[in-house]
Amino acid sequence: MPSENVLGLSRNDYKGRKSTLCPGCGHDSISNQIISMAFDLGLEQHNLLKMSGIGCSSKTPAYFLGRSHGFNALHGRMPSVVTGALMANRELKAVAVSGDGDTGSIGMGQFKHVIRRNIPFVYIIENNGVYGLTKGQFSATADEGQELKYYGRNDLPAIDLALEAIIAGATFVARSFSGDAKQVQSLLQAAIRHKGIAVIDIISPCVTFNNSELSTKSYPYGKENEIPLHEIQVVAPDYVEAKEEITIGDYDAGEIIDVDMHDGTLVRLKKLGRDHDPRNRLQALTVLEEAQREELFLTGLIYYEEPRPTLAEAENLVPTGLVKLPAEALRPSADQLADVMASFR
Amino acid sequence: MQAPTNFQTQSPGDVIINDFAFSVATANGSGSQTSNNVLVQTLFNMGIPVNGKNLFPSNIKGLPTWYTIRASKDGYTARRATTEIVVAYNSATVVEDVHDLPSGGVCIIRDDIQRMAPQRDDIVTYVVPIKDLMNQADVPSAFSKRVENMTYVGAVAQLFDIPLDMIYTSLLKNFNGKAKPAEMNFAVIQLAYDYFKENVEKVDPYRFEKMNGTAGKILITGNEAGALGAIFGGVQVVSWYPITPSTSLVDGIITYKHLRNDKETGQSTVAVIQAEDELAAAGMIIGAGFAGARSMTATSGPGISLMAEFAGLAHYAEIPCVFWDITRMGPSTGMPTRTSQGDILFTYYLGHGDSHQFCLMPGSPEEAFEFGWRAFDLAEQLQAPIFVLSDLDLGMNNWMAEPFTYPDEPVKRGKVLNAEQLQQFIGEHGSWGRYLDVDGDGVGYRTIPGTDHPMAAYFARGTGHDEYAVYSERSDTWLKNMARLKHKHYHTGRQMLPQPIIDYDESKSIGIITFGTNEPAIVEARDLLAAQGIETNYLRVRSLPLAESVLEFIKAHDRVYVIENNFDGQLHQIMKVEFAEQIANTKSLSLGDGLPMAARWIIDSILEYEG
Numbered sequence: 001m002p003s004e005n006v007l008g009l010s011r012n013d014y015k016g017r018k019s020t021l022c023p024g025c026g027h028d029s030i031s032n033q034i035i036s037m038a039f040d041l042g043l044e045q046h047n048l049l050k051m052s053g054i055g056c057s058s059k060t061p062a063y064f065l066g067r068s069h070g071f072n073a074l075h076g077r078m079p080s081v082v083t084g085a086l087m088a089n090r091e092l093k094a095v096a097v098s099g100d101g102d103t104g105s106i107g108m109g110q111f112k113h114v115i116r117r118n119i120p121f122v123y124i125i126e127n128n129g130v131y132g133l134t135k136g137q138f139s140a141t142a143d144e145g146q147e148l149k150y151y152g153r154n155d156l157p158a159i160d161l162a163l164e165a166i167i168a169g170a171t172f173v174a175r176s177f178s179g180d181a182k183q184v185q186s187l188l189q190a191a192i193r194h195k196g197i198a199v200i201d202i203i204s205p206c207v208t209f210n211n212s213e214l215s216t217k218s219y220p221y222g223k224e225n226e227i228p229l230h231e232i233q234v235v236a237p238d239y240v241e242a243k244e245e246i247t248i249g250d251y252d253a254g255e256i257i258d259v260d261m262h263d264g265t266l267v268r269l270k271k272l273g274r275d276h277d278p279r280n281r282l283q284a285l286t287v288l289e290e291a292q293r294e295e296l297f298l299t300g301l302i303y304y305e306e307p308r309p310t311l312a313e314a315e316n317l318v319p320t321g322l323v324k325l326p327a328e329a330l331r332p333s334a335d336q337l338a339d340v341m342a343s344f345r
Numbered sequence: 346m347q348a349p350t351n352f353q354t355q356s357p358g359d360v361i362i363n364d365f366a367f368s369v370a371t372a373n374g375s376g377s378q379t380s381n382n383v384l385v386q387t388l389f390n391m392g393i394p395v396n397g398k399n400l401f402p403s404n405i406k407g408l409p410t411w412y413t414i415r416a417s418k419d420g421y422t423a424r425r426a427t428t429e430i431v432v433a434y435n436s437a438t439v440v441e442d443v444h445d446l447p448s449g450g451v452c453i454i455r456d457d458i459q460r461m462a463p464q465r466d467d468i469v470t471y472v473v474p475i476k477d478l479m480n481q482a483d484v485p486s487a488f489s490k491r492v493e494n495m496t497y498v499g500a501v502a503q504l505f506d507i508p509l510d511m512i513y514t515s516l517l518k519n520f521n522g523k524a525k526p527a528e529m530n531f532a533v534i535q536l537a538y539d540y541f542k543e544n545v546e547k548v549d550p551y552r553f554e555k556m557n558g559t560a561g562k563i564l565i566t567g568n569e570a571g572a573l574g575a576i577f578g579g580v581q582v583v584s585w586y587p588i589t590p591s592t593s594l595v596d597g598i599i600t601y602k603h604l605r606n607d608k609e610t611g612q613s614t615v616a617v618i619q620a621e622d623e624l625a626a627a628g629m630i631i632g633a634g635f636a637g638a639r640s641m642t643a644t645s646g647p648g649i650s651l652m653a654e655f656a657g658l659a660h661y662a663e664i665p666c667v668f669w670d671i672t673r674m675g676p677s678t679g680m681p682t683r684t685s686q687g688d689i690l691f692t693y694y695l696g697h698g699d700s701h702q703f704c705l706m707p708g709s710p711e712e713a714f715e716f717g718w719r720a721f722d723l724a725e726q727l728q729a730p731i732f733v734l735s736d737l738d739l740g741m742n743n744w745m746a747e748p749f750t751y752p753d754e755p756v757k758r759g760k761v762l763n764a765e766q767l768q769q770f771i772g773e774h775g776s777w778g779r780y781l782d783v784d785g786d787g788v789g790y791r792t793i794p795g796t797d798h799p800m801a802a803y804f805a806r807g808t809g810h811d812e813y814a815v816y817s818e819r820s821d822t823w824l825k826n827m828a829r830l831k832h833k834h835y836h837t838g839r840q841m842l843p844q845p846i847i848d849y850d851e852s853k854s855i856g857i858i859t860f861g862t863n864e865p866a867i868v869e870a871r872d873l874l875a876a877q878g879i880e881t882n883y884l885r886v887r888s889l890p891l892a893e894s895v896l897e898f899i900k901a902h903d904r905v906y907v908i909e910n911n912f913d914g915q916l917h918q919i920m921k922v923e924f925a926e927q928i929a930n931t932k933s934l935s936l937g938d939g940l941p942m943a944a945r946w947i948i949d950s951i952l953e954y955e956g
């Protein structure tokens with residue numbers, strides 16, 4: 001691995017402050033992959049935003065991309081803050097982190113609506129099936145019938161956030177496991193290039209409150225039961241902006257699907273056991289449905305579609321970020337005011 | 346005509362010109378809005394100072410609604426507590442409407458409900474044969490219900506001397522220049538006009554006459570004014586969730602945002618997003634403000650309450666953004682279409698912990714426009730949310746105003762550092778921290794995302810933080826930050842915000858303090874009190890925190906009446922907090938009945954103490 005990227009920066013330059021999460025927390029592994037992704041692709045940090053809600057997961061933006069502006073918003077309300085920021089400056093890219101409590105409970109409404117509006121950013125859910133920061137209550141993604149020492153048995157069905165994302169109209173929906181560094185990395189690389197919203201639901205075990213082998217959100221369960229739908233590789237064409245060319249590693253020819261990304265990148269999927277085509281919405285829903293019933297833990301790019309227009313496009317906004325407009329553009333002329341006034345006579 | 350037997354026919358000398366008020370009682374959704382707008386617009390075009398106030402119910406169709414029109418040759422534009430003339434077109438309220446008329450008043454009533462009206466021989470009654478007129482009118486039956494209110498326009502025009510050609514001009518304007526609907530409506534007006542001319546003898550003393558009291562003025566709602574203010578103030582991101590009475594403010598922004606389109610491509614430079622709720626609306630404008638855009642939302646009490654957590658975050662993370670609260674009667678949904686000034690306390694302290702906000706209080710369309718653009722300058726200069734406290738009366742009613750003055754100052758972006766300036770700052774101060782107070786005014790220098798400098802980034806958060814925006818739970822760091830925020834609020838903000846308007850003369854010992862839309866009623870009340878020998882000084886508060894001059898004003902008087910349109914005297918409560926024991930000579934006069942304030946109540950209340 002080269003110690004400097006195309007911008008002449010080291011991996012260290014992409015780090016943030018020291019994590020204060022419990023040692024071994026899955027969230028830290030994901031932060032590491034965000035750092036690697038940005039370093040490998042040679043992303044310019046000043047054009048990146050890191051956003052989050054509230055929760056252990058949502059604290060993590062402080063621990064990566066130290067040279068990017070960040071906003072730790074409110075519990076469940078990160079999507080609206082991202083929406084405002086990206087409408088103000090559509091030239092920015094954003095990586096946002098949320099928890100399963102943050103997204104699946106208090107933030108469910110904003111989650112659905114930010115997808116519906118197609119705000120182009122990477123929406124990562126660090127899903128551990130519990131509330132970490134408030135000390136271990138069940139979240140809406142906790143397995144039905146799961147037991148926790150203090151809170152007893154969860155009798156409610158789990159919400160599948162990948163399913164919810166597809167239903168809401170997301171054009172990039174993936175699921176992964178924080179212990180699967182390689183897959184998380186590839187998905188992040190593909191997601192940051194997606195022109196629409198990219199939702200990645202990453203099972204990220206809470207080693208303090210939810211690490212029983214019986215939980216599908218625990219580390220041992222994830223390690224044992226992960227069924228990747230395919231191996232993923234992001235193939236960038238030469239011309240993409242300041243980022244390193246990614247060479248195609250060795251892979252078995254034959255069972256391969258290439259998914260075209262809008263920017264000319266390919267996501268190359270090497271099928272494993274299942275015959276899953278992520279371009280088929282109905283199949284994506286079915287696969288998730290079945291997996292839920294059979295308690296299978298499927299990972300990979302579950303659904304992909306050519307993105308719909310973003311909200312900024314739908315609103316026919318000027319192509320440059322609004323914040324870059326000069327002061328003159330902020331005020332119509334005195335003559336225009338006079339004309340308007342005349343219409344009120 | 347049905348002249349009451351003992352009603353004295355007026356001699357020409359008794360004629361009352363351009364100084365009376367109407368109340369038009371109809372059913373909501375019956376199309377009376379157009380009729381009323383046309384009347385108000387025409388009187389305005391005749392040069393008669395006029396106001397129109399819509400007292401409407403929270404429903405779409407059927408419930409009673411009243412529209413009051415006041416003409417005042419002396420230029421008073423407050424609502425009048427009593428009206429001399431009633432247009433009784435609603436069977437549901439006809440008893441009350443006719444009962445409330447003062448002796449000598451005039452009732453214009455449709456014939457099909459006349460028998461329900463109380464018999465009074467001290468008023469004049471004119472009957473409109475509505476069915477006959479509509480039968481004669483050549484109106485397709487689908488439209489007939491919608492235009493039958495035009496019959497009272499014709500009656501009023503004939504009875505009170507409004508020229509028909511001027512009515513037509515207003516109609517045309519109301520239909521955006523479309524001749525077809527204008528003509529259809531006008532035909533009905535003409536029929537009623539002719540009927541009254543031929544068959545009815547006028548016996549009341551009221552007349553309109555052209556005068557020169559509105560030359561150069563405009564007729565506009567406060568929400569339209571606020572919307573224009575936002576457009577001329579450079580708003581870039583608007584997010585809102587529909588709620589009466591703020592909706593028309595955002596509608597106004599949508600109407601005028603084309604003024605800011607890119608000249609070459611026609612593409613938009615103002616994003617307007619209808620959010621899924623007020624929480625999201627607040628989040629979006631905060632995100633946009635953080636990213637460096639001028640952002641705003643508009644709502645009323647129920648929405649403001651949902652925005653509370655975000656408002657506290659914006660205050661503490663020091664994010665510029667603008668919230669309009671077009672106040673209506675609370676609590677909860679209260680009386681959703683009635684006016685009030687009841688959100689001051691809640692909004693001023695919005696957010697938890699020791700938060701407090703900056704508030705602007707416009708009292709006229711001119712100020713709604715001015716505060717509309719100035720709010721963005723203030724938000725960026727103070728790096729804080731700015732709340733504009735307007736109300737339904739200003740927002741949704743037609744007001745006479747001077748044409749708006751073009752902003753006389755360049756757009757002020759406050760302390761934003763670009764990459765070069767950041768480099769310079771670091772050179773001068775050794776380092777840069779988002780919340781470092783190097784100027785002593787409590788306001789740090791900010792950078793916006795996208796600034797190409799390795800040191801530009803910071804992490805905005807609602808949690809405790811030090812001067813470098815780094816997480817901290819240290820008590821001393823917290824206290825230092827709070828002291829800076831309070832300094833910004835009570836020192837910097839207090840001086841920067843719009844100062845009170847003061848009319849002061851040393852010889853007078855009684856003062857009146859108010860804010861917002863009570864202005865016209867107070868102007869009138871002061872004149873009438875003066876006529877009774879009670880001279881008053883006057884101060885109108887235009888922002889919170891309260892300016893120091895408010896305390897000086899209080900101290901300079903024996904007695905000061907603090908007049909508000911809410912039940913609890915909320916501004917007075919803030920005075921008690923901010924000026925502690927120094928205001929024993931103040932007396933809170935607070936009403937809060939859902940109606941725009943009228944001079945009568947103010948005069949009576951003050952006379953109770955001074956009389």
Ligand SMILES: Cc1ncc(C[n+]2csc(CCOP(=O)(O)OP(=O)(O)O)c2C)c(N)n1
Pocket residue numbers: 054055056057058075098099100101102103126128130131132133134139206
């Ligand atoms: C409005 C509001 N309600 C409740 C809380 C308390 N709270 C803080 S974090 C949290 C849950 C976090 O759980 P999750 O999003 O799953 O993240 P994790 O900590 O597990 O990573 C809650 C309920 C809050 N901060 N704000």
Ligand code: SF4
Pocket residue numbers: 021022024025026027056057128132133205206207208209
């Ligand atoms: S409590 Fe759980 S989620 Fe929170 S930091 Fe610890 S391990 Fe991670």
